[in-house]
Amino acid sequence: MSESCSLDSQPWKDFLAKPSLPFVLRLLSGLCKGHAKTQQLVGDKCIPAIHRLEQISSEEGIGSLAENLMEALKTNPEVAKKIDEVRAQTKAEKKRRAMAMRQKQLGALGMSTNEKGQVTASRTVFQQMEDLVEESGLTCCICREGYKYQSQKVLGIYTYTKVAVLEPFELKSKKTQGYSTVSHFNIVHYDCHLAAVRHNVYLPECSGYREPTYHATLHDLKLLLLRYVQEQSFSSDSGGGGRQSNMHLIPYMIHMALYVINTTRCVPREEKNLTSFLKHPPSKWVELSYELDGPHYYSLLALHIFSPEKWDEHKVTLLKQLLVSAQARTVSPGGTKSLSDKAVKDYSIYKAALMYFGLIEVLYSVLLKDASKPEESWSQSVANYIRHNDEALIKNADKVLSTYEKDFQPCESFAEFCDVGGLLVKIPDPDMYLAELLNSVSYVLA
Numbered sequence: 001m002s003e004s005c006s007l008d009s010q011p012w013k014d015f016l017a018k019p020s021l022p023f024v025l026r027l028l029s030g031l032c033k034g035h036a037k038t039q040q041l042v043g044d045k046c047i048p049a050i051h052r053l054e055q056i057s058s059e060e061g062i063g064s065l066a067e068n069l070m071e072a073l074k075t076n077p078e079v080a081k082k083i084d085e086v087r088a089q090t091k092a093e094k095k096r097r098a099m100a101m102r103q104k105q106l107g108a109l110g111m112s113t114n115e116k117g118q119v120t121a122s123r124t125v126f127q128q129m130e131d132l133v134e135e136s137g138l139t140c141c142i143c144r145e146g147y148k149y150q151s152q153k154v155l156g157i158y159t160y161t162k163v164a165v166l167e168p169f170e171l172k173s174k175k176t177q178g179y180s181t182v183s184h185f186n187i188v189h190y191d192c193h194l195a196a197v198r199h200n201v202y203l204p205e206c207s208g209y210r211e212p213t214y215h216a217t218l219h220d221l222k223l224l225l226l227r228y229v230q231e232q233s234f235s236s237d238s239g240g241g242g243r244q245s246n247m248h249l250i251p252y253m254i255h256m257a258l259y260v261i262n263t264t265r266c267v268p269r270e271e272k273n274l275t276s277f278l279k280h281p282p283s284k285w286v287e288l289s290y291e292l293d294g295p296h297y298y299s300l301l302a303l304h305i306f307s308p309e310k311w312d313e314h315k316v317t318l319l320k321q322l323l324v325s326a327q328a329r330t331v332s333p334g335g336t337k338s339l340s341d342k343a344v345k346d347y348s349i350y351k352a353a354l355m356y357f358g359l360i361e362v363l364y365s366v367l368l369k370d371a372s373k374p375e376e377s378w379s380q381s382v383a384n385y386i387r388h389n390d391e392a393l394i395k396n397a398d399k400v401l402s403t404y405e406k407d408f409q410p411c412e413s414f415a416e417f418c419d420v421g422g423l424l425v426k427i428p429d430p431d432m433y434l435a436e437l438l439n440s441v442s443y444v445l446a
């Protein structure tokens, strides 16, 4: 019988099934005991086979009978040497298999053993551990994981959204209504939120159904920006967060608008709307100050549609329209087609309009400073940038707030604003500029 055959092979199975086997082993043990020549004879060829038998556990006690035979054989030094060899071989083989299994299990954990048998962890494990402490982007407020661990699970933002008048100066008996959103910027997985609501253990301030029109979203964002520039509370009437948490929300509102603009392929249409708005003659500007989609709306739309270069090219026109709207709304809150008072007013009258413009400037230059991709449209690259840079956006949003609060808000005159905003190249004499602007917008009777 071949020694290398597995015990499961048919020859071995047949052999082990023989009823005579236990008797043969007993007999051989008796014969070998104290008889060197028999020991020699059996030891010459049968050691590997007997060794196999001694590893068998069976009802007939084959294993221990074979072991007894080995003991009888071992008193012969030559045979004893063979027995030790074959047993050592088996031991080594078992150890090898055990080590292989250990390596396999350690490997699954990203670890291995060195020559000394010490367990070492591979680089990737440390990498993962670093990632573990480095989930520094957006994380779910329930499970504490973010896109690094659960890249497929969608994160959402809890917001407070209420119905609001979109443009208080709109000249309609029933002013257009939309939404106004504020947030503590608490992030949650959509799944975790649903699970928590189902189990009723965590019932946060759920946001209601939102109409996915980007027009509504842009007005919503406009109202949010106005809270900054008019230094209104974020929580007094809506109960939602502060200056920082709401600043963190801004990129996601931009993304929400852009998602719809891009997927419905509305960029060309909105580019056209924006261009026609910019082409209105100054004589129409006073009237436009009372439109729902006036200079505030279009300045914000520009952020979503115009590349920074294009914004730079057209921004002064929007700035002028914002200034005219501030004047018109102050001197004629109930609406007018021409300015009844063209005298330059105190800076405080223009401040909110200028701050609004300044905030959009900072959103371009700080929040979205790395968003531009030459191979994509601005709308597409901003959407992609926001989608993939949660960590950078948090930092940038903080910087937007500090730049806005430290540079723009403390301005005390239009001239100072132009200086801070880098506008002196385009507006070298701010005081003259404002007076000339207000005189240029006379309504011409056709």
Ligand SMILES: [Zn+2]
Pocket: 140, 141, 142, 143, 144, 145, 188, 189, 192
């Ligand atoms: Zn979660």
